[in-house]
Amino acid sequence: MSLPEIRLHEGELNIMELLWSNKVLAAKDISKIIKEYIGWEKNTTYTVIKRLIDKGAVKREDPGFLCKAAISKKVVQNIETKVLLNKLYNGSLSTFLTEYLKNQELSRAEIMELERIVGEQRF
Numbered sequence: 001m002s003l004p005e006i007r008l009h010e011g012e013l014n015i016m017e018l019l020w021s022n023k024v025l026a027a028k029d030i031s032k033i034i035k036e037y038i039g040w041e042k043n044t045t046y047t048v049i050k051r052l053i054d055k056g057a058v059k060r061e062d063p064g065f066l067c068k069a070a071i072s073k074k075v076v077q078n079i080e081t082k083v084l085l086n087k088l089y090n091g092s093l094s095t096f097l098t099e100y101l102k103n104q105e106l107s108r109a110e111i112m113e114l115e116r117i118v119g120e121q122r123f
Contacts (some may be wrong), residue, residue: 006071
């Protein structure tokens with residue numbers, strides 16, 4: 001059984017980044033950090049934390065309203081990458097890579113790294 005795809009908006013990602021970096025934070029500490037860097041009031045931050053808990057992205061532990069990421073950054077990156085590919089490139093990774101790489105100035109080292117990655121995918 002696969003997990004449901006959890007989609008996160010930018011504000012939610014700000015909180016998730018804190019949790020991915022710090023492992024566990026009290027909601028009050030998240031609120032203080034977010035206020036300092038983004039300017040959100042405590043109620044806004046708590047509302048977003050609650051939404052993340054409801055979505056299954058954050059686990060709440062008591063006492064202390066401790067928050068912990070329930071999904072990894074890699075899982076979120078994979079979900080968002082698939083959504084982007086589907087939205088802009090009909091789900092085609094090769095079309096995306098072709099179009100993207102045509103417009104990049106790659107160093108020799110970057111080209112070698114890409115070749116290594118592709119080589120590992122060969123059967």
